[in-house]
Amino acid sequence: MWGETELRRIAEEALRQADGDSAEAVIVARTGSLTRFANAAIHQNVSALEAGLRVRVVRGTRVATQATDRLDTEGIAAVARSASELAKIVPENPHFGGLPRPRPIAPAPSSFVERTATASALDRAKAVKRICDPAKAQRLRAAGFVATNVQEVAVASTLGTWAYSPETTSEVQVAAIGDAGSAFAHRVSLDFGTLDVSGAAEEAIAKAARAQGPLDLTPGEHEVILEPYAVRDIVAFLGQQLTGLAVEEGRSFVAGRLGQKITGPVTLVDDPFDGDGLARAFDFEGQPSDRIALIEDGIARAVVYDSATAHRTGNRNTGHALFPNAFQPAAAMHLRLEPGTRSREELIRGVRRGVLVTRFWYTRWVHQLRTVVTGMTRDGTFAIEDGEIAYPVKNFRFTQSYHEALAGTRDIGRDLALLLPAESFGIQASSQRVPAIHLASFNFTGATAY
Amino acid sequence: MTWRHERDLARRALDTARTRGASYADVRFVRRATEAALVKNGRIENVDRGDTAGFGVRAIADGAWGFAASQLATAEEAQRVAALAVEIAKASAITKLADVHLAELAPAVATYETPVKTDPFALAFEERIGLVVAAEEALRAQPGLRTTRARYAIQREEKLFLSTEGADIAQVLTECGGGIAAEATGNGELQIRTYPDGLRFQNAGGWECLSEWDLTMNAPRVAEEAVALLSARTCPQDVRTTVILTGNQLSLQCHESCGHPIELDRALGTEAAFAGTSFLTTEKLGTFRYGSDEINIRIDSTSPRGLGTFGFDDEGVPGSEGWAIKDGTFVGYLMSRETAAALGMASNGTMRADGWSCLPLIRMTNVSVMPGRAGTLDDLIADTDDGILMDTNRSWSIDDRRLNFQFGTEVGWEITKGRRGDMIRNPTYTGVTPEFWGSCDAVCSEGEWVMWGTPNCGKGQPGQAAHTGHGAAPARFRGVRVGVVR
Numbered sequence: 001m002w003g004e005t006e007l008r009r010i011a012e013e014a015l016r017q018a019d020g021d022s023a024e025a026v027i028v029a030r031t032g033s034l035t036r037f038a039n040a041a042i043h044q045n046v047s048a049l050e051a052g053l054r055v056r057v058v059r060g061t062r063v064a065t066q067a068t069d070r071l072d073t074e075g076i077a078a079v080a081r082s083a084s085e086l087a088k089i090v091p092e093n094p095h096f097g098g099l100p101r102p103r104p105i106a107p108a109p110s111s112f113v114e115r116t117a118t119a120s121a122l123d124r125a126k127a128v129k130r131i132c133d134p135a136k137a138q139r140l141r142a143a144g145f146v147a148t149n150v151q152e153v154a155v156a157s158t159l160g161t162w163a164y165s166p167e168t169t170s171e172v173q174v175a176a177i178g179d180a181g182s183a184f185a186h187r188v189s190l191d192f193g194t195l196d197v198s199g200a201a202e203e204a205i206a207k208a209a210r211a212q213g214p215l216d217l218t219p220g221e222h223e224v225i226l227e228p229y230a231v232r233d234i235v236a237f238l239g240q241q242l243t244g245l246a247v248e249e250g251r252s253f254v255a256g257r258l259g260q261k262i263t264g265p266v267t268l269v270d271d272p273f274d275g276d277g278l279a280r281a282f283d284f285e286g287q288p289s290d291r292i293a294l295i296e297d298g299i300a301r302a303v304v305y306d307s308a309t310a311h312r313t314g315n316r317n318t319g320h321a322l323f324p325n326a327f328q329p330a331a332a333m334h335l336r337l338e339p340g341t342r343s344r345e346e347l348i349r350g351v352r353r354g355v356l357v358t359r360f361w362y363t364r365w366v367h368q369l370r371t372v373v374t375g376m377t378r379d380g381t382f383a384i385e386d387g388e389i390a391y392p393v394k395n396f397r398f399t400q401s402y403h404e405a406l407a408g409t410r411d412i413g414r415d416l417a418l419l420l421p422a423e424s425f426g427i428q429a430s431s432q433r434v435p436a437i438h439l440a441s442f443n444f445t446g447a448t449a450y
Numbered sequence: 451m452t453w454r455h456e457r458d459l460a461r462r463a464l465d466t467a468r469t470r471g472a473s474y475a476d477v478r479f480v481r482r483a484t485e486a487a488l489v490k491n492g493r494i495e496n497v498d499r500g501d502t503a504g505f506g507v508r509a510i511a512d513g514a515w516g517f518a519a520s521q522l523a524t525a526e527e528a529q530r531v532a533a534l535a536v537e538i539a540k541a542s543a544i545t546k547l548a549d550v551h552l553a554e555l556a557p558a559v560a561t562y563e564t565p566v567k568t569d570p571f572a573l574a575f576e577e578r579i580g581l582v583v584a585a586e587e588a589l590r591a592q593p594g595l596r597t598t599r600a601r602y603a604i605q606r607e608e609k610l611f612l613s614t615e616g617a618d619i620a621q622v623l624t625e626c627g628g629g630i631a632a633e634a635t636g637n638g639e640l641q642i643r644t645y646p647d648g649l650r651f652q653n654a655g656g657w658e659c660l661s662e663w664d665l666t667m668n669a670p671r672v673a674e675e676a677v678a679l680l681s682a683r684t685c686p687q688d689v690r691t692t693v694i695l696t697g698n699q700l701s702l703q704c705h706e707s708c709g710h711p712i713e714l715d716r717a718l719g720t721e722a723a724f725a726g727t728s729f730l731t732t733e734k735l736g737t738f739r740y741g742s743d744e745i746n747i748r749i750d751s752t753s754p755r756g757l758g759t760f761g762f763d764d765e766g767v768p769g770s771e772g773w774a775i776k777d778g779t780f781v782g783y784l785m786s787r788e789t790a791a792a793l794g795m796a797s798n799g800t801m802r803a804d805g806w807s808c809l810p811l812i813r814m815t816n817v818s819v820m821p822g823r824a825g826t827l828d829d830l831i832a833d834t835d836d837g838i839l840m841d842t843n844r845s846w847s848i849d850d851r852r853l854n855f856q857f858g859t860e861v862g863w864e865i866t867k868g869r870r871g872d873m874i875r876n877p878t879y880t881g882v883t884p885e886f887w888g889s890c891d892a893v894c895s896e897g898e899w900v901m902w903g904t905p906n907c908g909k910g911q912p913g914q915a916a917h918t919g920h921g922a923a924p925a926r927f928r929g930v931r932v933g934v935v936r
Contacts, residue, residue, distance in 0.1 A: 034911060037545065038720040038722050038723065039719050041546050042515075042542040043515065044517070045517065046519070047519070047534060063494075064499075065496070065499070066499040067500040067501070069501075069502045069521045082499060089575055090497045094493065125542060126544070143720075143723035177722055249633070325496070327488075361850055366878065374934075375847055376847070376849045397849070397880070399935060448849045
């Protein structure tokens, strides 16, 4: 841990050395430790201490950024000097509206747990053993990881911005693999002490036992129950389009449709204050992040903004700037698909004939404007008959509009799973909380051999 | 760089690792400088420079692996990180089923540097930004576009590798790339054309790798095609036909359906939970019919311009060349020292890490479809009665054993009686890897062959991005299922 005092000192030193009309310093400091296992043994086991400083210098409408991970006096001076020099010669950006002025940041629930920060390699290895041993007893090969991460985010500017957030996450992913089928489970907790390692192991092992020997099921339109791991993918893809930039570029399915019905009865919010998620009350420009209903009972309500896009398009900055980058300046970082009232078992009982999908794999846009995505099912796909899981089926390829699939929402699970997407730019920027969901139809366009 | 300070720290780290009980250790110091600029809709959207430096220590202790890394280049930190790597290795050992065994390697003391004609970092900034400003402006001459972009990216990575076996290797790897993109919207469509290959084209080398593509001259065609796509015919739905893939699309097809399945770690199950496994299991090596006789795919970390070209991999194994697929038969894996030992072989040097903070993994080097005898792309079209020509990737997906895939491209053209006909929008095709490559009956000749690059190949947990090279020329496939967008 670097601590707020030290990170503030580094940021202020960088701002002091910057030569421009205004400047901003963003620091993300992390110690990421991940113990990876496969074939029932640990094969990769890593821990890395990383801290990066990114300085943005503004001269009129000329803007330049430079990043470094040299945080000694010399390194801080060098990055500030280089960004300042670059800001003198980059062409002007007449649409740039300046760095955002500081605004009050409401307190969010703490996302830091000390015992996650102090977990050791041996702690993680013992957790892995609690997965591999029962898997071996069931003649399954376990693979996956146990991880603990400590992250500090700090933002400062010469306009007076200061924001700091210490955060921890712990995570376990398990694939239980037999000779003819596999299953997957995932758990996340801010507190390594409460990370449900055994629950993940039991879920994956029990499901893998049922997943052996999948049968052919003809692709086509099928009613589906999607486990939260698959729902997470839908939420993430739709989230990419629920930004001011996506609307500006004409690639969002809600462009020109705010206030209109676009899905079935689902509510999707971005809630930076969700104490059961990875709460953070500010964005990577140090602006307060609003709690926003993006889709409310199927009606498109809002999109999120960073300062530059908000300025350029004449909208209010909602405080959703990502770590500075060229292609995705803003994102909903705390997505929650609001729960329903049914247990998972009740959802399955509501299907006479359909498919249960554990998770999606290798999903990619086919047609962004229509939110058409292709991908595969993976690690536990089952036929449902008369309200019960009947038999495992071979994995499908799907090509499906995600928001049109949600138009057929029949029911929503009551239990929310906290899940973490893969890191972007080496940062754990976001978390999601999602339930299982029952959809009337999903378009499976092919199948694979297993 | 002289590496004098870092070499001293590396030796301290190796000493600490040995003292703490490591039977093997290596240390990599990496410094990476980057600059990228994006011009969009007539404004400078982003100019971003980066400079990252640090070191990672890999150790085997009690027969298991540990890895630790830090950005603090001090003697105390070198010793702490080395000790931590050993501690982590010993923790790993509580689940081990067998001791790690590495294939034999003669330790090298050597240097390597990417051949560069024009050092992109030595150019004036105004010259770099001027190239993409002019190219983006040329796109905007076309009416009807919604978004226009031009981008460049340059990178220099300096690496020092020392091991307890005595290796001492210093390398300097330089890369450069970029491109242009035009987007048009209307009629419920968003269409894009790019050149030379998305905005992600990249090669190993200097500024010449980008300037030779003449972005400004190609901008009017790219812009016009983006607008034309809005009113083009939709791809025929769910039919089987002949498909010709241009070289940049074939390069990604090769990356996904050959490059990944020939990774030996996948075949041995150690990527099973995330990246997946491989249908090319070890008993298939040397006998499995992967494709038609036309298919020859090379593993080569010595190819000029390839993003997977280097002197030594991140285990200190020298760059090499060999075959993955020879006359349609699967004959070679991408290997590490550990996985090669499992097959009783020597590593072909494909372990690469995404910077100092990451563990080296088996990654593609340059996995290239070698040219055939079909002449030029025009010759190949003239030789085709009916089909679709598909150009430049837009969408890609493949299952976790690398069998069932679906790709979409930016644009297609109908081929009728040997002539390129009407433009087709939203083209997609899908198939199963060995059947697809088995349906290839022609690959264009050497004059059409280009070293393409993929600078964003994801793998590993924590996630890493690798830069991989893929040479390819246009090729023809028969009986391909196209058009699966509902």
